[in-house]
Amino acid sequence: MGGARVMRAAFNDGDEASPSISGMWHVVFTANSVNGQSIPPPGAVIDNALVVWHRDGTEIMNSSRPAQDGNFCLGIWERTGKFSYSLNHIPWQGNDPSNAPSGIGNPEGAAQILEQITLSPDGSHYSGSFTLTAYDTSGNQTVTFSGTLVGTRVTITTKATDLL
Secondary structure: OOOOOOOOOOOOOOOOOOOOOOOOEEEEEEEEEOEEEEEEOOOOOEEEEEEEEEOOOOOEOOOOOOOHHHOEEEEEEEOOOOEEEEEEEEEEEEEHHHHOOOOOOOOOOOEEEEEEEEOOOOOOEEEEEEEEEEOOOOEEEEEEEEEEEEEEEEEOOOOHHOOO
């Protein structure tokens, strides 16, 4: 009943004339407050990550956290304006080494990272704010961080030393 057809299955950012958030990014998260209180010293880096935003509205982050502590986590994003985006990122957090002889135990809970970012007009950087709320396995809030983040697009010419 007809020949094969190619169909576009991936989403785009909604405006082909604007740069896309899709791609790989080096992102640094800097905390400004913990549990609503300013933290001394201000500007504490709480994560240094590689993040990939996919055209289908999903995202994956390789955090600088130790692998046994859960350094890969996933999110979902949407475009909210010409250069603005919201991301809802939900990682498992921590581990309880008391329940495993190897020191790698069950997750201690979950976290939710909400980001509001603005992409630069040339598509090579983004910046914004984040709130990270952590929960224990019963759903009780344990800590909240808020702060800023900056992202730099990783390209074919990016060197590993550029990310240190």
